[in-house]
Structures are given as structure tokens and as C-alpha cells.
Amino acid sequence: MSKKTDITDLDTGELALARPRATLVEVAADKLRELILLEKLPAGAHISERDLAAALGISRTPLTRALTILEQDGLIEYSVTRRPQVANPRLDEIEQNLIVMGALEALAGELACACITDAEIEQVAEYQRQIEAGDSTLSPLESFRLDMQMHEAIVQASRNAPLIDTHLKFNARLWRARFQSSQRRSGRGQTLAEHRAIVDALTRRDAKATSEALRHHLASAVTNTKKALQEDGKAKDRNTETE
Amino acid sequence: MSKKTDITDLDTGELALARPRATLVEVAADKLRELILLEKLPAGAHISERDLAAALGISRTPLTRALTILEQDGLIEYSVTRRPQVANPRLDEIEQNLIVMGALEALAGELACACITDAEIEQVAEYQRQIEAGDSTLSPLESFRLDMQMHEAIVQASRNAPLIDTHLKFNARLWRARFQSSQRRSGRGQTLAEHRAIVDALTRRDAKATSEALRHHLASAVTNTKKALQEDGKAKDRNTETE
DNA sequence: TTTAGCATTTTGGCATTCCAAAACTCCAAT
DNA sequence: ATTGGAGTTTTGGAATGCCAAAATGCTAAA
Structure with a gap:
């Protein structure tokens, strides 16, 4: 009721270092x-x-x-x-996670449309262009990274902290599965088309369309990941793979 | 490659106690x-x-x-x-959380329609009936609890573990805010109507409608919570409330 | 009365230690 | 070769102690 310092957030003297020191x-x-x-x-x-x-x-x-x-x-x-x-999630668990992730990204896209800046849209579009241009030249890892960054940028644009945070966690959980899935070149054309649809809807700031495009894109991811991991699983069955 | 006990999940002798002992x-x-x-x-x-x-x-x-x-x-x-x-989330943070929660429950409703049993539907409907019947007799806390249970039952019916888990966390985060909001009796009629719409869509196993009804219901929650907490905030401003 | 600064106390981070339970080893009995 | 089990090792759970940093209290100067 009396003594309250409460000047917690003053400039530390050092620029850009107001966060709790790393433990x-x-x-x-x-x-x-x-x-x-x-x-x-x-x-x-x-x-x-x-x-x-x-x-x-x-x-x-x-x-x-x-x-x-x-x-x-x-x-x-x-x-x-x-x-x-x-953790070593089973295929069906990965699938369930992807479904939730789809809903999260769809929401992010919808929210983003209401507040995304031209610069942010340009950034997303730029990622998409790089992916498309480098389709045959980039390494799988580089392509994958760009893909991730594009999705990340959209989620960030939603300006919804809990959403960004939750998405981040699902992303970490699904990283390996999605990476493995991305190694398969099949379905590449469809993926690119879906990306184009997302950027297109986002550019028009069409919330409904953006949401739908992202949801559809993630639904494809479910299918592709399932295919990729099933094949992978069969390949591994031939070895004596410990689970 | 050789030694693997791997009989991890056998009956423990005790019924229903295969979980890691409580730490x-x-x-x-x-x-x-x-x-x-x-x-x-x-x-x-x-x-x-x-x-x-x-x-x-x-x-x-x-x-x-x-x-x-x-x-x-x-x-x-x-x-x-x-x-x-x-944690003492600000109103806008609560709002953002509610928005995500809306998307989660909408997804849950949609998924639930594909696999929910008659018994589960009956359970949800039963909650709804109790809420409606006890609207003027139940204590605010009891009404609130029923409301929570009804939502919980729907999410459970989605059979999606990560979704259930994530929803649980958001629920914990929002519990207090939603409880405070539920104390206000205003908007009660609308809430009941929304519940009816949810149960109705769910009974028909209409995924689209269920999803939409839940999303709409949570959107109302955003509005109501905002109203309730704003009033509450003003009331507290008169005291010397430390934050 | 306010404020600057020093001394004291409190606080969380982390390392260390002990312990019971689980995992593993190895050998004998079948 | 497989199984049973006793003995040993390894494992994570939890308590404790120490330390630097932060918070607090107190005094004196303005």
C-alpha cells in the first residue's frame, strides 16, 4: 500500500537487454x-x-x-x-497434432488479415517466391527452412501471443516429422500451388479465404506426412529398429 | 538390439493404477x-x-x-x-486467449461429430438440460461448473489428445476470468440459446454447424468477459488496488 | 519531507548429497 | 537355450547448503 518501487522496466543502459538474464x-x-x-x-x-x-x-x-x-x-x-x-510419437499422434496445428494456422491467417502490414505481406510473399524459385536448386533443408519461416511469419502477423506461443510448441513437436515428410519430392507441385493460394488470399486480406487456404494446406500436410512416414516405417521394419 | 524388457504395460495387480507413482x-x-x-x-x-x-x-x-x-x-x-x-493477465491477453480457445473448441466440435457416441451426446445434452433447468435455482458456481463440464465433454469427444491437452491448459489459464464473467447474470438468455444450438448441431452430428455454434458461443464469451472485467476493473479503480 | 546510499535480509540459481527403486549382471537350475 | 533370482549398479526424487543478486530497512544529508 505504500512502498512500491515499480520502476521495473527502465532502460538498463544496455540496449535491447531488458530480459531476465539467461539461466x-x-x-x-x-x-x-x-x-x-x-x-x-x-x-x-x-x-x-x-x-x-x-x-x-x-x-x-x-x-x-x-x-x-x-x-x-x-x-x-x-x-x-x-x-x-x-518423445517418439506414433504416426496417429503426429496426425492428431497436425490437425490441431491446422486449426491454429487457420486462425492465425484469419486474424492476420485484420492487421497485417504491407511489409509483412511482402515478407511472406518473398518467402514464397524464394521457395518457388529455388524449388530445383535449394537443398531439402533450405526449402524446408523457408517453408517454416513462411508459416512462422503468418502466425506472427496474427499478433496473438498465446496463439504464437502454442503454435511454436506444436511446431517443435512436429518438426522432425514434417522435415522427413518434406524430403519426399512428390506432391511438390501441389504444395507450391497451395502456397500461392495462401499468399494470394493474404494479399487480398481475405480472412475467410486465407483461413481456408491454410487449413487446406495443413490437411495436405497430414496426407503427405502420413504417406512419407508409412513408407519410412516400412523401410525401417526391415532393420531391427528399436522403438 | 538384444536386451529389451518391453513388457512395460502389464497389469500391475492393482486395478487402474498403471500410472507413474505420484511425485x-x-x-x-x-x-x-x-x-x-x-x-x-x-x-x-x-x-x-x-x-x-x-x-x-x-x-x-x-x-x-x-x-x-x-x-x-x-x-x-x-x-x-x-x-x-x-499470473495476472490483462484484459486484452484474456481476450486473445479466448479467441484461441474458440478455435480449439470449434475444432473439437467438428472432430467430435465424426466419432461421438450416442451416449456421449446424451451426456452433453444432460449437462445442457441441467443448466437450463437450474438456471434460477443453481448457485453461480454450480452453473459455472456445469457449463465447464459440458464444454469439457465435447472436447473429450474429439478423441484428439493434443487438442484435449491444449484445451485443458487454456481452460486453466482462463478459469478465473470466465468464472468472474459468469457471475454476471446478463446475457444469460443468449448463452442458453447458444448452448441449445450447440447441442442441436451435435445431435445431428453436423460438423460444420457444431463448429460454427461453438465458435459463435466463444465469440460471445469474449464480449461478455470483456464487459464483465471492464466493470470489475472500474470498481476496483475506486479502491487503492495494487496490481 | 525527500532522497541518496549503505548495511542487512531475503531471494532464486545451482551444486552436492543421500536414498529408495529400478535396471542390469551373472550364474545356477531346469 | 531359457528361466529365476540374488547381488550389484544405475537411476531419478528430494533435501540441503552455499552464493550472488535483488529487495528491504535504516540513517543521514539536503
């Missing part, structure tokens, strides 16, 4: 996300807290917290006996 | 959620890890992990100096 937890969480996406920590791998902590040069305390965060993100799962392992 | 972290997280929803830990309150841990009868280690979980759920926020406090 080992955050560093570890970021690093882990990276290790998982790059499959340096492969799906399904069991994790030893001690070993991983040692590898990261930290103690178990912050590592455990980082794992807790990744668990919430769906990248780490705990077995019945509480041993952590890298 | 203090989970217990604490659940308890904290409850304390926050009941406003025993009021919005914006600063939290002392030591005090809270003592109050819960545990050490800081599991409490910190529980706080990390609640942070991911959006119920706890960390200040720039890393001091935890109960």
Missing part, C-alpha cells in the same frame, strides 16, 4: 531442443540425467528443470518409472 | 493450480519459494519444478529478476 535452465532447454531436432538425441532415446548434465557441463538441478519444460512441450516423455526419453 | 512435483503442481483457481494465491501475488515450500511441507526442489510446469501453463510468471508470481 542455465533456459540455455539447457534451448540446447536440448536443438539436440533433439538435429537427432543428436534420437527419438526414443533414453536419457541419463547425470550423463546429459555432464555433457552440458551443468548439474542435474537445472537439467531436470529443462527436461520438465521439454516435457511440457511434448519433446520429452517420462516412462512409468520416471525415466526420461526423447 | 511431490505433481502433487505440488496440482495443489498450486487449486490454490490459484480458488484465489488462495491471488493473481499478481509474489511467491516466496521457501515459504510456499514450507506451507506445502516439501523442499524447494520439487516446488521449483512444479512452478516451472505452472509457468508453462501460463499460471505463473517470472519477473525480470526471476521472482515468481501468480
Whole structure:
């Protein structure tokens, strides 16, 4: 009722550094996300807290917290006996996630139409152009990255923080599956057409159309991912792949 | 490649107890959620890890992990100096969350139509009947609870785990705001009509209509919540309310 | 009365440690 | 070759202690 400093957000003197200083937890969480996406920590791998902590040069305390965060993100799962392992979603789980992601992106597109700037539209269009132009020259990874960035840009344009945040988590969860799926060149033409439709609708700021285009695009992703992973699954069945 | 126990999921001998035994972290997280929803830990309150841990009868280690979980759920926020406090979302943040929640429930309704059983529909309809019948007799809290349960039942019927999970988190985040909003009796008739429309569409298993009805219902919630919280905000402005 | 600054207390981050439970090893019995 | 089980190792859960940074209280100068 009396003593209140409340000048929390003054200039720190340093430009652009008003965020909570990085803790080992955050560093570890970021690093882990990276290790998982790059499959340096492969799906399904069991994790030893001690070993991983040692590898990261930290103690178990912050590592455990980082794992807790990744668990919430769906990248780490705990077995019945509480041993952590890298999540290895089944095809049907990936499918369910993609469906939700579709709804999220459709909403993002719809919201974006109400407030997106010309510059932002131009940025999205630019990504689309690069994807199209580099279709036969870019590496799969580069194409994939551009694709991700394009979607990301649209979601960002929605200006809805919880939506952006939730989308980010689903994205992390689905990254590997979508990357694998993108390796297949088949269906490429359709994907490009869908991208064009999205950019077109967005340019017209047609909320309904943008939403519909994104939803349709993600529905295709469901189909393509399913196909890609089913083939992949069969290929792996020939080896003695541990799950 | 060789040694694999892999009989992880056998009957434990005890019925219905195949889940990882409860850790203090989970217990604490659940308890904290409850304390926050009941406003025993009021919005914006600063939290002392030591005090809270003592109050819960545990050490800081599991409490910190529980706080990390609640942070991911959006119920706890960390200040720039890393001091935890109960989240106190601004009106516009609540609004953004409600918008996402609308999309989630609309999707849930749509998916549900494809697989919902007669019994599940009956359950939803039963909730709706109870709400309607008890409109003038039930306590605001009881009405609210029924309302929540009805929505919950629909989302569950979607059979989409990530969707159910995500919806749950948004629900926790929005619980207090929606509860406050539900205290206002105004707009009650409209709410009931919307519920009827939802049940009606769901009964017909009309995905499009169900989705639309839910989306419309949540849009109303945005409006109502905004009204309720604005009034509430003004009322509090007269006091010397610390934020 | 307000404010600047110093001393004290409180706070969360993190490392370390102990412990019970789970996982693994290895050998004997079938 | 397979199985059963005792003994050992490894594992994550949790408590504790220390530290630097932040918050708070207090005093004195303006």
C-alpha cells in the first residue's frame, strides 16, 4: 500500500537487454531442443540425467528443470518409472497434432488479415517466391527452412501471443516429422500451388479465404506426412529398429 | 538390439493404477493450480519459494519444478529478476486467449461429430438440460461448473489428445476470468440459446454447424468477459488496488 | 519531507548429497 | 537355450547448503 518501487522496466543502459538474464535452465532447454531436432538425441532415446548434465557441463538441478519444460512441450516423455526419453510419437499422434496445428494456422491467417502490414505481406510473399524459385536448386533443408519461416511469419502477423506461443510448441513437436515428410519430392507441385493460394488470399486480406487456404494446406500436410512416414516405417521394419 | 524388457504395460495387480507413482512435483503442481483457481494465491501475488515450500511441507526442489510446469501453463510468471508470481493477465491477453480457445473448441466440435457416441451426446445434452433447468435455482458456481463440464465433454469427444491437452491448459489459464464473467447474470438468455444450438448441431452430428455454434458461443464469451472485467476493473479503480 | 546510499535480509540459481527403486549382471537350475 | 533370482549398479526424487543478486530497512544529508 505504500512502498512500491515499480520502476521495473527502465532502460538498463544496455540496449535491447531488458530480459531476465539467461539461466542455465533456459540455455539447457534451448540446447536440448536443438539436440533433439538435429537427432543428436534420437527419438526414443533414453536419457541419463547425470550423463546429459555432464555433457552440458551443468548439474542435474537445472537439467531436470529443462527436461520438465521439454516435457511440457511434448519433446520429452517420462516412462512409468520416471525415466526420461526423447518423445517418439506414433504416426496417429503426429496426425492428431497436425490437425490441431491446422486449426491454429487457420486462425492465425484469419486474424492476420485484420492487421497485417504491407511489409509483412511482402515478407511472406518473398518467402514464397524464394521457395518457388529455388524449388530445383535449394537443398531439402533450405526449402524446408523457408517453408517454416513462411508459416512462422503468418502466425506472427496474427499478433496473438498465446496463439504464437502454442503454435511454436506444436511446431517443435512436429518438426522432425514434417522435415522427413518434406524430403519426399512428390506432391511438390501441389504444395507450391497451395502456397500461392495462401499468399494470394493474404494479399487480398481475405480472412475467410486465407483461413481456408491454410487449413487446406495443413490437411495436405497430414496426407503427405502420413504417406512419407508409412513408407519410412516400412523401410525401417526391415532393420531391427528399436522403438 | 538384444536386451529389451518391453513388457512395460502389464497389469500391475492393482486395478487402474498403471500410472507413474505420484511425485511431490505433481502433487505440488496440482495443489498450486487449486490454490490459484480458488484465489488462495491471488493473481499478481509474489511467491516466496521457501515459504510456499514450507506451507506445502516439501523442499524447494520439487516446488521449483512444479512452478516451472505452472509457468508453462501460463499460471505463473517470472519477473525480470526471476521472482515468481501468480499470473495476472490483462484484459486484452484474456481476450486473445479466448479467441484461441474458440478455435480449439470449434475444432473439437467438428472432430467430435465424426466419432461421438450416442451416449456421449446424451451426456452433453444432460449437462445442457441441467443448466437450463437450474438456471434460477443453481448457485453461480454450480452453473459455472456445469457449463465447464459440458464444454469439457465435447472436447473429450474429439478423441484428439493434443487438442484435449491444449484445451485443458487454456481452460486453466482462463478459469478465473470466465468464472468472474459468469457471475454476471446478463446475457444469460443468449448463452442458453447458444448452448441449445450447440447441442442441436451435435445431435445431428453436423460438423460444420457444431463448429460454427461453438465458435459463435466463444465469440460471445469474449464480449461478455470483456464487459464483465471492464466493470470489475472500474470498481476496483475506486479502491487503492495494487496490481 | 525527500532522497541518496549503505548495511542487512531475503531471494532464486545451482551444486552436492543421500536414498529408495529400478535396471542390469551373472550364474545356477531346469 | 531359457528361466529365476540374488547381488550389484544405475537411476531419478528430494533435501540441503552455499552464493550472488535483488529487495528491504535504516540513517543521514539536503
